[in-house]
Amino acid sequence: MGISIWQFLIVLLIVVMLFGSKRLRSLGSDVGGAINGFRKSMGSGDAPQQPESSKQPLP
Template structure:
């Protein structure tokens, strides 16, 4: 396969997918290869969040039962 064939193939691929889509595919493929190499090296550490303020925006814990709820006394007076 000559260089001319490769250039024609490249032009056809760019026309079909577009440069933006090819850039995204390249970035995704690079990230996958990077993660694969980390896995082979035994890098079992948790992935770091991309947003440093992510832990500050964590959802608050759900509220427990409120103290203002009326509780009915089921015992009969004697």
Template sequence: MSIGVWQLLIVLAIVVLIFGVGKLPKAASDVAQGIKAFKRNMKDDDEVDQPVAPAHPPAKAPELIAAEKVAAERDRGPV
């Protein structure tokens, strides 16, 4: 089932009767702005989903640094 020319003309006539000829350009502009905003937000969501590497690695806790030093000294063996 496809929409024919007559069905489109009837829908257009109903839209003109409801909104009037003067409001159609503004309504079309509003719809276009809504579509642009939707696309922009979808693009922003795609960028958010991608993981971002941190600018600086997280600082190590002092306990972890001390444990690494002890492990390094143990692996080095006696002097």
């Protein structure tokens, strides 16, 4: 017994009605920024990466 598409749409509609689309949009951008910051911090401990175009092919 999983969640059907209609149940998901009803829950989504209730969430949009409670919080409003503008607040949900700002919340989504905040979460996206946090994920990007986390990815950058996880990658900063590794060796510096070169862009694909500047890598030279091996002979």
